[in-house]
Amino acid sequence: MKIIRYPKREQWADICERPHLDMTQLQNTVSSVLCDIRENGDEAVKKYEQRFDHVDLATLSVSEAEINEAESLVSDELKNAIQLAHDNIFKFHEAQRFSSKKITTRDGVVCWQKSVAIERVGLYIPGGTAPLFSTVLMLAAPAKIAGCKDIVLCTPPNREGKINAAILVAARIAGVNRIFKIGGVQAIGAMAYGTESVPKVYKIFGPGNQYVMAAKQQVSMGDVAIDMPAGPSEVCVLADDSANPAFVAADLLSQAEHGVDSQVLMITTSEDMLARVQHEVEQQLNLLPRKEIAARALENSRLVLVESSREMLELSNAYAPEHLIIQTTDYEELAEHVVNAGSVFLGQYACESAGDYASGTNHTLPTHGYATAYSGVNLDSYCRKITFQHLxxxxxxxxxxxxxxxxxxxxxxxxxxxxxxxxxxxx
Known part of the structure; x- marks a missing residue:
C-alpha cells in the first residue's frame, strides 16, 4: 500500500483516483455478444454458456427438483444464518415503505403520488470465484416487499450445469419466481431483450465483473433500466489513535479480496496507527486463501496521514467511497458530516462484513465515486412514483x-x- 503523509489539497484528486483499465476491446466484445443474443435468443445464450462457463446446457431454467436437491446440500446451520440475514434485511427494507399524502396546492387543486412496483425485475448474481448468495437476499427481499410480480434471477452454473446450492436456498427463502443458469454478458442480454426461455425485464439489478458492468451500461442506453453504474468494490476507513489496528487491517483486507481491481483507503490522524495498520495488513494478508487477489488490490490502495478529523472527513467526502468505516472516538459527530458514501459503519465493531451479510442494510452500493449522485439499492429502487392531480x-x-x-x-x-x-x- 502506498503511504501518503500530509497531502496538500491539490494532491487529493490523485488520492481519490481509481484504477484505470482500457475498456475498448472489452466494450467491443460485450457489444458483439449482446447483438447475438438479441437476434438469436436461447441459441446464442447456450453458445456463450459453452464458451465462457464451459457447460453444455439442454435447458436454461432451474427446475423445482434442482432447488429441492440444493436444500439437502446446505447445512441447517447455514440455512439458519441465511434466514436470519433475510429477516433483518426484510425488516429494514419494509420500514422504507412510502406513505402518500394528498396535497391541496390551491383551492380545488389536489395533487398526490402513488408508489407502484416495477412489475418484472431481473437480478444478476455472480457465481464464479465467490458465489454471492447474500446478494440474492439483498436484491430479492426488497423486490418482494415492493410487490414486484415477477422476480427473474440469472446466475452462472458450474461445469456440471449446477447452480451453487446456497444461491438456490437463498432464492427460495427470498421468494424468487424464476431462476436461470446463465452468467456474464449473456445473462444481462437475455434479461434485457428476452429470449424463448427468459422473459424481458424492465430493470436489472446486481453486481458483476467488468464484462457484466459494461453489458449493463450498454443495455441501459435504450433497452432496460439498471440499478446504478458501478465498478470494482472499495472501502475507506477513518481511524484515529483510539482505533483497533487489527480491526482496521481486517476491514481493508475484507474489501481487497473481492478482486484485483478493488481499492482500499485508510485515512488517519495518527502516525502510530498508520504504522501499526501497515504491519497488521502484512500479517493478516499471509493467512488469506485469496492472498494473491488481495495483494494485487493493495497495489492500488493507500494509507493517508492527515492533520485533523475534519480533514480526514473532507478527504473521505471527496473520495465518495462505496463503504465508509469510521473508527474514531467522535464517530457520531463525524457521521453527521458525511455527505458522500454508499453505506457507513460506525464504531469499532461495525465491520463492513456486517452490512454485507446480516445487519439489514443493503450491500448493493454505488462505487467509483458514484456515491456523489447515487443511492444504494433500497425499496424505492423497485418502485415508480406516479403522480396524480384533480382539478x-x-x-x-x-x-x-x-x-x-x-x-x-x-x-x-x-x-x-x-x-x-x-x-x-x-x-
Whole structure:
C-alpha cells in the first residue's frame, strides 16, 4: 500500500483516483455478444454458456427438483444464518415503505403520488470465484416487499450445469419466481431483450465483473433500466489513535479480496496507527486463501496521514467511497458530516462484513465515486412514483390564467387553448 503523509489539497484528486483499465476491446466484445443474443435468443445464450462457463446446457431454467436437491446440500446451520440475514434485511427494507399524502396546492387543486412496483425485475448474481448468495437476499427481499410480480434471477452454473446450492436456498427463502443458469454478458442480454426461455425485464439489478458492468451500461442506453453504474468494490476507513489496528487491517483486507481491481483507503490522524495498520495488513494478508487477489488490490490502495478529523472527513467526502468505516472516538459527530458514501459503519465493531451479510442494510452500493449522485439499492429502487392531480372548477379559476400566460410565453398555443376552453366553459 502506498503511504501518503500530509497531502496538500491539490494532491487529493490523485488520492481519490481509481484504477484505470482500457475498456475498448472489452466494450467491443460485450457489444458483439449482446447483438447475438438479441437476434438469436436461447441459441446464442447456450453458445456463450459453452464458451465462457464451459457447460453444455439442454435447458436454461432451474427446475423445482434442482432447488429441492440444493436444500439437502446446505447445512441447517447455514440455512439458519441465511434466514436470519433475510429477516433483518426484510425488516429494514419494509420500514422504507412510502406513505402518500394528498396535497391541496390551491383551492380545488389536489395533487398526490402513488408508489407502484416495477412489475418484472431481473437480478444478476455472480457465481464464479465467490458465489454471492447474500446478494440474492439483498436484491430479492426488497423486490418482494415492493410487490414486484415477477422476480427473474440469472446466475452462472458450474461445469456440471449446477447452480451453487446456497444461491438456490437463498432464492427460495427470498421468494424468487424464476431462476436461470446463465452468467456474464449473456445473462444481462437475455434479461434485457428476452429470449424463448427468459422473459424481458424492465430493470436489472446486481453486481458483476467488468464484462457484466459494461453489458449493463450498454443495455441501459435504450433497452432496460439498471440499478446504478458501478465498478470494482472499495472501502475507506477513518481511524484515529483510539482505533483497533487489527480491526482496521481486517476491514481493508475484507474489501481487497473481492478482486484485483478493488481499492482500499485508510485515512488517519495518527502516525502510530498508520504504522501499526501497515504491519497488521502484512500479517493478516499471509493467512488469506485469496492472498494473491488481495495483494494485487493493495497495489492500488493507500494509507493517508492527515492533520485533523475534519480533514480526514473532507478527504473521505471527496473520495465518495462505496463503504465508509469510521473508527474514531467522535464517530457520531463525524457521521453527521458525511455527505458522500454508499453505506457507513460506525464504531469499532461495525465491520463492513456486517452490512454485507446480516445487519439489514443493503450491500448493493454505488462505487467509483458514484456515491456523489447515487443511492444504494433500497425499496424505492423497485418502485415508480406516479403522480396524480384533480382539478375542480375552482381549481381552474385558481391557476387557469397563470397556465395560459406561461403557455403563451413558451409559444405553445395548443397548451394554452387546453386551459382556455375550460375557463370559457365555467364562465
Amino acid at each position: 375542480s372548477e375552482e381549481g381552474i379559476r385558481q391557476i387557469g390564467h397563470a397556465v395560459e400566460l406561461m403557455a403563451e410565453a413558451e409559444q405553445l398555443d395548443a397548451h394554452k387553448n387546453a386551459m382556455t376552453v375550460r375557463l370559457n366553459a365555467i364562465k
